[in-house]
Amino acid sequence: MTPEDLHPVSPSCADCPIRHRAVCARCDERELGVLESIKYYRSFEAGQMVIWSGDKMDFVASVVSGIATLTQTLEDGRTQMVGLLLPSDFVGRPGREFAPYNISATTDLMMCCFRKKPFEDLMFRTPHIAQRLLEMTLDELDSAREWMLLLGRKTAREKLASLLAIVARRDASVKLCATRGRMIFDLPLTREAMADYLGLTLETVSRQISALKREGIIELEGKRHITVPDFDRLLNEAGDDSDGGMLS
Amino acid sequence: MTPEDLHPVSPSCADCPIRHRAVCARCDERELGVLESIKYYRSFEAGQMVIWSGDKMDFVASVVSGIATLTQTLEDGRTQMVGLLLPSDFVGRPGREFAPYNISATTDLMMCCFRKKPFEDLMFRTPHIAQRLLEMTLDELDSAREWMLLLGRKTAREKLASLLAIVARRDASVKLCATRGRMIFDLPLTREAMADYLGLTLETVSRQISALKREGIIELEGKRHITVPDFDRLLNEAGDDSDGGMLS
């Protein structure tokens, strides 16, 4: 498969990401006008909290640039990442008043937000917006369930290979690489964040990355810059049947 | 909390479960008429497959009675349950042609099905149906993410306690028990099914159940009939912050 195959939807959007991810294709001028009037941008620095679990969340948003994570924690501090938000991903729940998990910026982050109440009003008046959101939510649910398989049944090595495959697939910069099967990208996560996503410890993540490097499945320059010489070989380590869904 | 608190929505529905779970409150006569005309019932025996992952799925459905499970498997046979369907739960995805996982009956099962195409048509014409489905899907997503925390970060004992707490909460028969905090119910799953749900082996499940019994946190009569003398004590073993969401 070529890198182009991996990006059926352009990740760039001149105006606002929600246009193509959630609504644009079927929106008329009036609806776009409403969206314009209720939107605002917020930026966050790497490490900053966007919202705490349980806090009031009076907006929905999509990621313009940068990476955000959704995490849940037990009282004793064990934490599990339950979602990774890359540019163009949507977050927020019409009909929910409080955030169900922590959202934090792992890199510098720009979000395009819409005030929740008027967004909900628009959604109730505009069936195709609710339908598009339903589709997106079903996709997220599929991803979450794919992730349950990973957390419950994959080995540490398979977990790492799966994560690298997902990031490679979604990272826009892989497009720059022309050689068939070869992919180059930067890991957007620290070892600790990867561990939280994969249900491992950071030491195990580090060891598995070293092992994949030692065996030539990945090449590593610095701590974050990764080259995958043969994407199919990486997928093979991930333990999935063929390439699978693994959207976000 | 009293057993009644656990069942804010009546699990019984004279006509069809989807009425109260998905649409009924806001449906008019004409919409209910359409639903009537496209619905049919299917029953399955314990152990029977409802649908295989990847097969064409031309219906959506809700569970009338019995238990069904959603599972995903790796080629080498490792399997992970990704959802448990109890009476009144909905399954199926408008806009998706193929089933993304195996659905199977773990007990005798009755489902109320709606042919997909006309259901989708109705949904497109009827905004509140799409909106209700969106709400339900968001709830499912929250449950899936709660489960990710369990799979990634909880110990075997905490996993078992969490599962027992969920089943106790959802099982209708707990209503029959009056004593505050005391709950009696039947496990609807084999040890192996529990293991697949929890990302454990069946031996570990068995050992943990024995341990909980030995310590008086549960009482066990036969293999399936469980008494929880003190529900709060069970929750305490589950490791959650207070009682949490843990819907299904």
Added chain:
DNA sequence: GGCACTCTTTGATTTGGGTCAAGGTTTTGC
């Protein structure tokens, strides 16, 4: 009643990944 089957329990042993500890490397801030 007894055989066959499925489900469950329990024990012995192994092992993958966690924990603890030390040191290396990169980034940030002054």
Added chain:
DNA sequence: GCAAAACCTTGACCCAAATCAAAGAGTGCC
């Protein structure tokens, strides 16, 4: 340019849960 902090790697050791093995319990069928 140096110190501190953050992040990462590697090693030694340990333990929770997996694996392997055997036997008990319940159920249905002839």
